[in-house]
Amino acid sequence: MAKTVKLRIFPIMAQILFASIFFCLIMAGGSTAADSVIKEFVIPIPAVSPARIAIVNDGSGHIWLAYQNENKILRFTPSDNAFKEHVIPYPGVPAGIVAAKDGSIWIANSSGNSIINFNPSTDKYKSFPIKTVDSNPYDLAIAENGTVWFIEREGNKVASLSPETGVIKEHTIPTPSSHPSAVAIDKMGIVWFTEMDGNKLASLDPVKGKIIEHIIPTPFANPSSIAIDGNGMVWFAEMLTGRIGMFNPSLKAFNEVIVPTLSPVISSIAIDQKGLVWFVENRGNKIGVFDPVSAVVSEYEIPTSKSLPTSIAVDREGIAWFTESDRDANRIGKLDISDTLKVGKKQEESAKDDKSDRISQMLMMVFIALVSISLLAIVIRFILRGKGNK
Secondary structure, eight states: OOOOOOOOHHHHHHHHHHHHHHHHHHHHHOOOOOOOOEEEEEOSSTTOOEEEEEEOTTTTOOEEEEESSSSEEEEEETTTTEEEEEEOSSSSOEEEEEEOTTSOEEEEETTTTEEEEEETTTTEEEEEEOSSTTOOEEEEEEOTTSOEEEEETTTTEEEEEOTTTOOEEEEEOSSTTOOEEEEEEOTTOOEEEEETTTTEEEEEETTTTEEEEEEOSSTTOOEEEEEEOTTOOEEEEETTTTEEEEEETTTTEEEEEEOSSSSOOEEEEEEOTTOOEEEEETTTTEEEEEETTTTEEEEEEOSSTTOOEEEEEEOTTSEEEEEEOSTTTOEEEEEEHHHHHHHHHHHHHHHHHHHHHHHHHHHHHHHHHHHHHHHHHHHHHHHHHHHHTO
């Protein structure tokens, strides 16, 4: 009498089949992580929370940062990754910071109600008090003739400072409580500034002393940072709308660039010598760049999560530098456009290789599935024959 043997091959083979298919699906759907084109430099001084940034384009390559909550500024030298802290000898907290052609640094002392000049070569400071009480100077720009222009956020004025005489001349903005946010100067010497609460872009002719305001078409745009390109186009960040605005002074017409990321909070913009518009996404945790020629927006994720990037500047080599103001991030970042092109080409080649690999993996999956099904069919047939011989 033949001995009955219970075969358990079927469930084993079924497991092998499904495991093989599952494995191949994972392999076929895999992707290669993109290389980061952003390099970060950790500030060795704890909790600096760097806010504003300025670059000295005199060949030294020095980058200056204003502290967010302390009366200090910080110098970073990219050639040796060295940081040097400087304590401002006047009470207050720095807001805006800009570098002059001679390498000196100008600072808007917001709570100190003054404009400060610092000469790194002599390590000397000089303070210029503002007549308007509690004016809250916030942003600065330097004209070709060396005149320092700044906006008074609470004073509701735009003002000029002559470094030679120390004389400050103020101009009242027509819109009450407009809260001007940023200032820039074009090649003709016209001073442009944004009105955050006025939702306007304004210009001042220093010769005529007249301010002209332009209402931004998008309501509640909350215009902040401003920059002017080589063609005289005025660009500005719209913090609340997630857009970058552009104004053509000749046509007196506005246009806008919509940033793909939802609610990015664009806090700062800068324009390089090629006309590329760089911008910071404070909540999106990205650095973006817009090419006006191709009308393409490119975005790059910052490696440190929730870094709260705040301010951006571009050096004469076209390298973008930005601050990461989060207390724990405490970094400055660097993004070289040439690196993005290299990585983009590398990713394109990698994508082609991935496509070829996925096709091979799909074919392998089909082959394994067919072999597994064939083996299962043989096992089932063997089992059925065994039962028939009982």
